[in-house]
Amino acid sequence: MSDSDNNQIRIGLLSCINIVRKLSRAINLSPNATISAIATTSSIEEAKSFTASNNFPINTKIYGSYESLLQDPDVDAVYLPIPASLHVEWAVRAARQGKHILLDKPVALNVSEFDQIVEACEFYGVQFMDGTQWMHNPRTAKIIDFVKDFEIRTVNSCFSFAASESFLKNDIRVKPGLDGLGALGDAGWYTIQAVLVANNFKLPKTVTALPGSVLNDAGIVLSCGALFDWEEGITATIYCSFLANLTMEITAIGKKGTVNVRDFVIPYRETDAAFITSTRGCLSEHKVMTELPQETCMVIEFARLVGEIKNRGAKPDGFWLSFSRKVQLLVDAVKESIDNNLEPVLLSGR
């Protein structure tokens, strides 16, 4: 094994679902990470063919259970793209085995579940990051640079896509026993992140669901909107939906400037990403070159943090746990308001 291989963070993947294709490509493109193992709860043969057709390293170990992968000492970190209903169990188990965790959103079914993950990560000293990729696009850092000077007054963020009939029947995101939080835990997760990003990660005072939510027969949110407000008269609205045309929008308006992003979740192009600012009547389109796809930027940053811990004895960076917890808290509050006839939910003390 060469020195450079030695320094790569070895990632194990739990399950062979579709999103793993994208993530395995991202890991392959990351100089500081490598795929070392994959676990499946179904057929080993299928997993073999999955690894072969997705350019996994030839020596990738294939495990027939999640637990056996977690016990492999040659795995530094795990990516968990499993349904939210399984997150507490498997994230806590991974932390116990000292595995650093890249966890898909929604990070849990609710914040009290997520707090078990927080405790385990803190107790076992493992790095946590949720798998939302847009946060790692270099564009996002630039946007944060602008909004912090703009004295934001209001934000509107929308993420919707028109799901297929089969998605609306079968996807884990519309099943109560699986992801459970529907469009709110999926598309809504991003819009809530956008609202927090625009407000310097500060939690609002109050969360109120807007009328017009659409729920399926099992009570899963297919479409909803919400209002957030801060003590200083700052407001934000979100809209998330599986039932409307693809839209991925942030408009953040401040005293001193406005930011507009039209493709914040997945940029139209992999090679660059744009956003617009206006300040004092001056309109600028900013184009940020992205040498690597944003999911690769995410893996590189995750592996960098894990490397700091593994190789230099650093402590985990708590930002990502704290950020995911805030988003989960707001997701829960929107759901609570929907369930309580759109009553405002006060966040103080949560």
Place this chain on the structure above:
Amino acid sequence: MSDSDNNQIRIGLLSCINIVRKLSRAINLSPNATISAIATTSSIEEAKSFTASNNFPINTKIYGSYESLLQDPDVDAVYLPIPASLHVEWAVRAARQGKHILLDKPVALNVSEFDQIVEACEFYGVQFMDGTQWMHNPRTAKIIDFVKDFEIRTVNSCFSFAASESFLKNDIRVKPGLDGLGALGDAGWYTIQAVLVANNFKLPKTVTALPGSVLNDAGIVLSCGALFDWEEGITATIYCSFLANLTMEITAIGKKGTVNVRDFVIPYRETDAAFITSTRGCLSEHKVMTELPQETCMVIEFARLVGEIKNRGAKPDGFWLSFSRKVQLLVDAVKESIDNNLEPVLLSGR
């Protein structure tokens, strides 16, 4: 007088305030309209210098009172850029004299006042139009063409600008005795129009002001937001403010497509105006050439409707009265909700 002059609608202007400069240029550029008179309640000398420096026709009559202008049989129509508190009085007087009316927004201090204008216009058979220019930009018709096929689910519209200290102290828009409705009757008027345009001019079921309103010491709205919802689960949010950076945004998201306009009130350029649609993953930027500035398009359309009445015995086109009344109703409802601790206001029966 040539034949073409004979066919021009002769417009009288009530007052010499700043906006009249823009409108007089628009009338001068309109082949079917001409300025025939102006009335001032202050100095005639100043009015003379105003007409000279703004390229008014050399034979423009200058009146020392609004009433004398209204009695001039050589005036077909009047433009009333006077404060909203004077609208009922002067619009009704103009209608009694058979003058067609181009009235600045907000059209009245409240809908019951506006209903007096509606009655007078209908009784005396005069054409009414409110002076919001963006409605006449050829781009707006194209946008309407798109949204009607998109099955709109939600709309967000924002119009804000950072008013100067002197505006916030002295402008008629922040004075209770004058425009009275503040940012809501001014910037908010456009955003509410945008919401109605995107929803096929259908009134919502409920109107709810959002938290975060800013009022001045006299109780005038300087900044606010509101939520509109329709029976079909359709929602819209607006944000209007004198206290935030210039933003003029519409995002309308439907089942089948999304429209985004970033400069809907006053396009960045006079010569063309753009908007973006996306449908089924296909993003298009539409550029609509505008041979004439949008305020000229407005004057031409107003004069065309007046000409149909004057020269061909047509009836007034009731669309504009009806549209302005809807906008005023929604402005009133937002104000009512602000005044009632953000309680939802039901519109049925209004």
